[in-house]
Structure formats: structure tokens, C-alpha cells
Amino acid sequence: MRFDTVIIGGGLAGLLCGIRLSESGQRCAIVSRGQSALSFSSGSLDLLSYLPDGQPVDNLESAIAQLQQQHSEHPYARLGAQRVRQYAQQTQTLLADCGLALQGDVDTPHQRVTPLGTFRQAWLSPQEVPLKTQTRLHTGVVGISGFLDFQPQLAAGALRKRGIDAQAEEIELPLLDRLRDNASEFRAVNIARQLDLPEHFEALYAALRPLSEQYEMLYLPACFGLTDSVVFDRLNQQLACPLRLLPTLPPSVPGMRMQHLLQQRFTRSGGNWMPGDDVLRADTNNARVTQLWTRKHEDIPLRARHVVLASGSFFSNGLIAGRDRVREAVFDLDVLQSAERRDWYRDDVFDTQPWQQFGVRTDEHLHGLRHGEALDNLFVIGSVLGGFDAIAQGCGAGVCAVTALHAAQQILAQGGE
Structure with a gap:
């Protein structure tokens, strides 16, 4: 089966990228294993709440400038403040077009009430919250x-x-x-x-x-x-x-509604949704992905000009931890990680954990790296990326959205290549 783009993973990042590509006329497929982390989320999205040193963020542009100094591997540091803002604003429009009534804006983060009666900073929240x-x-x-x-x-x-x-x-x-x-x-x-x-x-x-x-x-x-x-x-x-x-303990009704509406938008725009399937392996040649093999399709490979890896982190088995290393599940891409297992974690469970920042290494274009070499037609987006702590920094959804639209923009700019 041939497509313009095949996306591995049907969570927030994969769906936003797929919608953008399908609505621009691409023949696009999403291979989704099952329920994504989106179904277990609160329905609120964060952009960037804290810097790696714990400093609260009140201005996105200055925060990303500091981020580039504190942690250059962070996806936002790679893209820069202008692109992050641009893609965040595009995300707001796209989500509204999907029928999601959300409150908030990239320039006016808000404090939402949590089920525990505390406050948590958010970029966008359902109108009900x-x-x-x-x-x-x-x-x-x-x-x-x-x-x-x-x-x-x-x-x-x-x-x-x-x-x-x-x-x-x-x-x-x-x-x-x-x-x-x-x-x-x-x-x-x-x-x-x-x-x-x-x-x-x-x-x-x-x-x-x-x-x-x-x-x-x-x-x-x-x-x-x-x-x-x-x-x-x-x-x-x-x-x-x-x-x-x-929102209650997961699975979350607001998160599932967001998943449903995004998935509906993708299929209505002509996208091919392949649920309950796994990409087991990939063939490459001359630093390009040539075909993908899935569990359901067995001997029928998926061929595409572009591949997007949006498989998620440990929760979704996009990253798999062994005794000695963390590996990426499909392409065995290079992973940003601590060399020694004893450095993966800290004893205090409430402390920030180093493993939270483990993930795939990319070049400045978000091409996945394998043995230090970029795979030219493979883009890596979302929580499978390394260099950020979605929980401690409050940026998980933002990284998914921003990198998804950045990858889609580059794919569309390449046209028929």
C-alpha cells in the first residue's frame, strides 16, 4: 500500500500532523496500536510552565531564550520562540475547527482547578473546566x-x-x-x-x-x-x-472526547485510520525509510515518501527500557539517555527524574538519527522525543503540537520529493 505519509502513532502529535497533511491534500495513514495517552489525559493542554531550573514561565519568548542556554536539546530550543508561538497559534485554530471549545491562549496561560482542589497552569482547557x-x-x-x-x-x-x-x-x-x-x-x-x-x-x-x-x-x-x-x-x-x-482518574472523559473529535476530523479529511495495528520493523536504504511492516498486514508493506514517528514514550511503548539501555521500538534510533542505569533515576520519588528526558535524538529538522546519521524522510515528533520533561516542565502537549505541525510543514514544503 502506498501513501504520501505514514504516521506511526495515533495520539495528539500523530493526529495533529495527520489532519494538517490530509487537509492539504496528502494521502496519509495513521497506524495506531490502541488507546493513546490522550485518552488518559485531563483534556487540558500545557505549553511551557517551568524552565529546567524550576523557574516559572510567564513570558514564552524570554523563557525559550533561557531554555536554549539551559538545555539546548529541548525541542523548543531547537525550533526557537517564533516557530513555537506560530505553531501553538495554529494548533489553537485547528483544535477549534475540530469542534473542541477550549479556553486559553498562547500569550495568556491560566490556572485551572484540579480534582484535588489545587491549581495547575495550562495553555488550553475545555470550557467545562x-x-x-x-x-x-x-x-x-x-x-x-x-x-x-x-x-x-x-x-x-x-x-x-x-x-x-x-x-x-x-x-x-x-x-x-x-x-x-x-x-x-x-x-x-x-x-x-x-x-x-x-x-x-x-x-x-x-x-x-x-x-x-x-x-x-x-x-x-x-x-x-x-x-x-x-x-x-x-x-x-x-x-x-x-x-x-x-476530570477524574483515567480514562478521562474530556481526554477521550478530544481523541474522538481529532480522529473524526482526520478520517473526514480523507485520512486512513489503521487501528489496533503495530509497526514491527522498517526497511531502509541510502538513509531513507523504504517500507514498513505491520502486525496486521503481515506480508503487505506500507510504502510512503515520508514517515512520521509519533509512537509516544514509555507509556505507549515507543521507548522500551532494558537492563542496560533504553531503545526506540521501531527503527532503533539513537536515544538521548544516561549511560549508567544508576543515573536514570533519583531516590526521592518526588524529585525530577532523569529518565523523563530520555527520548529519540534528531537533527535540527526533527529527522531521526541512527548511529549519528539522519534518516532523510523520517520525522520524529511528540513524546518519543528526548530533551524535555513533560511533567516537571509542563510542556508535554505543547511539544506534541508544535513538533507535529513543524514536521507537517516541512513535509508539505518538500512537495513531490
Whole structure:
């Protein structure tokens, strides 16, 4: 099978790159093993919250200038502030075009409320997510009876410690009794499949209406809205006070909605979605990838002018840790890593961990390196890249988006090559 571009990995980076290419007329395929890390995310995206030395970021341009001095391997340091800003703004437009109603902007990061009642900086967040600027109101933090993945008492207590007038409440929803009987089934995604049904709206509304008359704001776990915001919008139209949603333990309803809408956009633009498949190996010749072999297609190779590796980090098995080294799973590309295993980690589990920055080495164009040589038609994007700590630096989603659009831009610029 022949394509203009084959993308390995169907998470945020792979989908953004695929949408950009498909909507520009390329015949593009995404090979996706299964659920990506996006389905386990909060639905909020970060761009850059902290520098490697721990300094908070309040200005993107100056932060990237410092990043280039502190850690030149960081993808942002490679691309520069102008490109990072440009691709971040393009991402905002692309996500909005996919039907994702997000609040935030590249120049105005915000503090979102977390399920633990703390604040975390974000670049973009779903409209449902409460922000720190909205916490002056008398707030009811509402749990669902028997639902253990969200603790309203914990969240309300943490908010009160921050001077916010918050109280924990709980609602009964008998329509969920079948799920409640099995703790493993009583999860946000399964609850959402019930509460998203039109016939169950009145029961949910009836449970929340009395509380909406007591408070100025309600927080509820994000247990509806798998594919759209219809239930959220209707509740906000009919309740006596505004309602906001907090993501729960994964899998996350807001993250799954983002995955669904991006995947839908990709296929509607003509992209070929290949789910439940693995790229097992690749053939190369003269520093170019010539064909890919997958588990499902067995003896039918995928051939493309360009290949994009967006396979994810350790979570998605894009990187695999052995006893002596970390390797990239498909091409055995060069990996940025500490030579000695004892230097992979620090004893304090809450400290920043060196292994978080392990990942594929590339040249300045994001071409993957193997034995120091660039593979000319292979681009590496997203969390499989090395040189950044997505958690400590708060830049995981931003790196995925920025590198995805940078790779797509270069592929399109090469035209028919």
C-alpha cells in the first residue's frame, strides 16, 4: 500500500500532523496500536510552565531564550520562540475547527482547578473546566454516591485552605445502580455512556437543581460528554447557577472526547485510520525509510515518501527500557539517555527524574538519527522525543503540537520529493 505519509502513532502529535497533511491534500495513514495517552489525559493542554531550573514561565519568548542556554536539546530550543508561538497559534485554530471549545491562549496561560482542589497552569482547557479566576464564588463540590474516582470532601477541603468558600455535597442517581453494583464498572467513562443518553437528562437535572439554588457555582466530576457538550450546555442553561466539571482518574472523559473529535476530523479529511495495528520493523536504504511492516498486514508493506514517528514514550511503548539501555521500538534510533542505569533515576520519588528526558535524538529538522546519521524522510515528533520533561516542565502537549505541525510543514514544503 502506498501513501504520501505514514504516521506511526495515533495520539495528539500523530493526529495533529495527520489532519494538517490530509487537509492539504496528502494521502496519509495513521497506524495506531490502541488507546493513546490522550485518552488518559485531563483534556487540558500545557505549553511551557517551568524552565529546567524550576523557574516559572510567564513570558514564552524570554523563557525559550533561557531554555536554549539551559538545555539546548529541548525541542523548543531547537525550533526557537517564533516557530513555537506560530505553531501553538495554529494548533489553537485547528483544535477549534475540530469542534473542541477550549479556553486559553498562547500569550495568556491560566490556572485551572484540579480534582484535588489545587491549581495547575495550562495553555488550553475545555470550557467545562473551572479556572482560578472563577473561585471567588460560594461553590458546591458535588460527588456521585458510590463513585470512588472523585472525592468531593478532599477537593473542597483543599479549596478552603486556599481561602475559597467550598463545601462538599453528594447526589444519588438510581439510574446508575447497575454500574454501582460492580466497582470496576463504576468509572467515569461508563457513567458517561449512561448520562449522555437523552432519556437520563431529567434525572441528572433533578438531582442537581436543589444544589444549584444553594450555591453560586457547582463543580461535578466529568462524567458526561464523551463525544460532545450537549448535556453540559443544557445543564448550564437550566440550572440556577453555573456548572463546571473536574476530570477524574483515567480514562478521562474530556481526554477521550478530544481523541474522538481529532480522529473524526482526520478520517473526514480523507485520512486512513489503521487501528489496533503495530509497526514491527522498517526497511531502509541510502538513509531513507523504504517500507514498513505491520502486525496486521503481515506480508503487505506500507510504502510512503515520508514517515512520521509519533509512537509516544514509555507509556505507549515507543521507548522500551532494558537492563542496560533504553531503545526506540521501531527503527532503533539513537536515544538521548544516561549511560549508567544508576543515573536514570533519583531516590526521592518526588524529585525530577532523569529518565523523563530520555527520548529519540534528531537533527535540527526533527529527522531521526541512527548511529549519528539522519534518516532523510523520517520525522520524529511528540513524546518519543528526548530533551524535555513533560511533567516537571509542563510542556508535554505543547511539544506534541508544535513538533507535529513543524514536521507537517516541512513535509508539505518538500512537495513531490
